[in-house]
Amino acid sequence: xxxxxxxxxxxxxxxxxxxxxxxxxxxxxxxxxxxxxxxxxxxxxxxxxxxxxxxxxxxxxxxxxxxxxxxxxxxxxxxxxxxxxxxxxxxxxxxxxxxxxxxxxxxxxxxxxxxxxxxxxxxxxxxxxxxxxxxxxxxxxxxxxxxxxxxxxxxxxxxxxxxxxxxxxxxxxxxxxxxxxxxxxxxxxxxxxxxxxxxxxxxxxxxxxxxxxxxxxxxxxxxxxxxxxxxxxxxxxxxxxxxxxxxxxxxxxxxxxxxxxxxxxxxxxxxxxxxxxxxxxxxxxxxxxxxxxxxxxxxxxxxxx
Numbered sequence: 001x002x003x004x005x006x007x008x009x010x011x012x013x014x015x016x017x018x019x020x021x022x023x024x025x026x027x028x029x030x031x032x033x034x035x036x037x038x039x040x041x042x043x044x045x046x047x048x049x050x051x052x053x054x055x056x057x058x059x060x061x062x063x064x065x066x067x068x069x070x071x072x073x074x075x076x077x078x079x080x081x082x083x084x085x086x087x088x089x090x091x092x093x094x095x096x097x098x099x100x101x102x103x104x105x106x107x108x109x110x111x112x113x114x115x116x117x118x119x120x121x122x123x124x125x126x127x128x129x130x131x132x133x134x135x136x137x138x139x140x141x142x143x144x145x146x147x148x149x150x151x152x153x154x155x156x157x158x159x160x161x162x163x164x165x166x167x168x169x170x171x172x173x174x175x176x177x178x179x180x181x182x183x184x185x186x187x188x189x190x191x192x193x194x195x196x197x198x199x200x201x202x203x204x205x206x207x208x209x210x211x212x213x214x215x216x217x218x219x220x221x222x223x224x225x226x227x228x229x230x231x232x233x234x235x236x237x238x239x240x241x242x243x244x245x246x247x248x249x250x251x252x253x254x255x256x257x258x259x260x261x262x263x264x265x266x267x268x269x270x271x272x273x274x275x276x277x278x279x280x281x282x283x284x285x286x287x288x289x290x291x292x293x294x295x296x297x298x299x300x301x302x303x304x305x
Contacts, residue, residue: 003084003103003114005178006038006051009167012185020168020187021151027122028145028154029167030299031186032097033262034088035061039072039096041083046072053178064094064138071139075132081106085129086175087142090296092265097298099142099167101125102175118184119171143298155187157299162292164261165189190259192275193290196283197254198236200244208244210274212256213237215287237288240268247274255281262294 020026035058038049046069048056056062068089075083086100101121104112112124125141133139145154158166165188173183195212202208213236242258250256255278260269 002082003175003177004038004040004049004053006036006049006086007100007102007176007178007184008051008180009184009186010180010182012168012187014187014189016168017152017155017187020185021148021155025171026151026168027171028151029099029142029169030154030158030163031165031167031188032088032090032099032142032298033164033296034090034097037061037087037089037096039068039083039085039087041072041076041085043076043078043080045069058091060091061089064089064091064096067094068096068138071134071137075129076106079106080108092296094138096139097142098125098129098139100175101129102177114175114177117172117174118169121175122171140298154299159189161295161297161299162262163189163295163299188261190261191292192257192259193269194255194257194278194281194286195239196236196286197250197252197256198238200250200252202244206245209241210244210247210250210256211238211241212258212272213239214290215284217288234284237267239263240272242269242272242274244274248277250274250277253283255279255283255286263291264294 021028036051037056038051040047040049048065050056056065072085082103082105083101084103085098086102087096087098089096100118101112101124102114104110104124112121122144130141133141145151155166165186167184167186169184173181195214197210198213199211216235216237257275257278258269258272259275260272262270264270
């Protein structure tokens with residue numbers, strides 16, 4: 001058996017957190033924002049695949065694969081067999097965070113198959129895989145929260161850290177390669193901000209975007225920012241673009257509210273979408289301090305007991 005397709009997860013609203021926290025069949029994990037990678041470890045070497053089953057092609061991600069392969073190969077050594085590990089590769093740090101192990105064969109014996117429940121797969125990850133990893137190495141395992149108290153603590157710590165969200169996974173569920181499942185879900189923290197439109201590109205009804213920014217903090221050179229008003233010379237920090245398809249006809253200088261996941265390392269907003277035009281808010285109040293600092297670090301949870 002080979003597993004080369006990753007399982008996809010549905011998204012649910014944040015208001016389901018309490019329900020999922022009380023479900024004894026559900027564990028929480030921090031959602032790590034990176035490049036999804038399936039690592040296939042064989043005695044002949046380590047191969048890396050994208051979630052869709054194609055060899056990993058992300059140029060920045062591939063810069064880390066040689067170092068990761070050296071650590072992953074130790075899991076199998078020269079023994080004939082195959083491990084398939086699912087995880088997220090953080091491009092900035094080169095760390096690979098593992099959260100599932102859908103398949104393991106050692107010699108001629110299949111130790112784990114995708115049909116095994118997640119609880120069993122996670123136990124193998126926590127006990128067998130974790131024992132073989134270097135504590136200071138680039139391959140790590142995403143911690144899980146199992147009790148109601150642990151889950152709610154993780155939820156609050158992740159939200160406070162400005163991270164993307166948490167995963168809620170059913171311990172009884174199988175791994176379904178290539179499928180988008182509902183038994184294991186993503187809970188994302190969607191944020192909103194008021195921004196100023198700096199450019200409008202609407203060539204036709206089926207295409208278009210708004211470029212937007214916010215008022216820069218004092219001391220930012222004008223040549224590194226955009227200009228809100230040539231008369232007033234108010235500098236703006238560029239935050240990216242959002243789709244204009246099906247949205248109101250905002251104009252340059254208008255204030256719009258956008259929803260987004262977080263502000264990334266480059267300073268742009270991730271997955272922004274326009275919500276409405278804010279005629280009640282002046283552009284001068286659209287400042288950069290609206291945005292929390294995003295953290296890709298693992299949260300440090302308090303003692304759950």
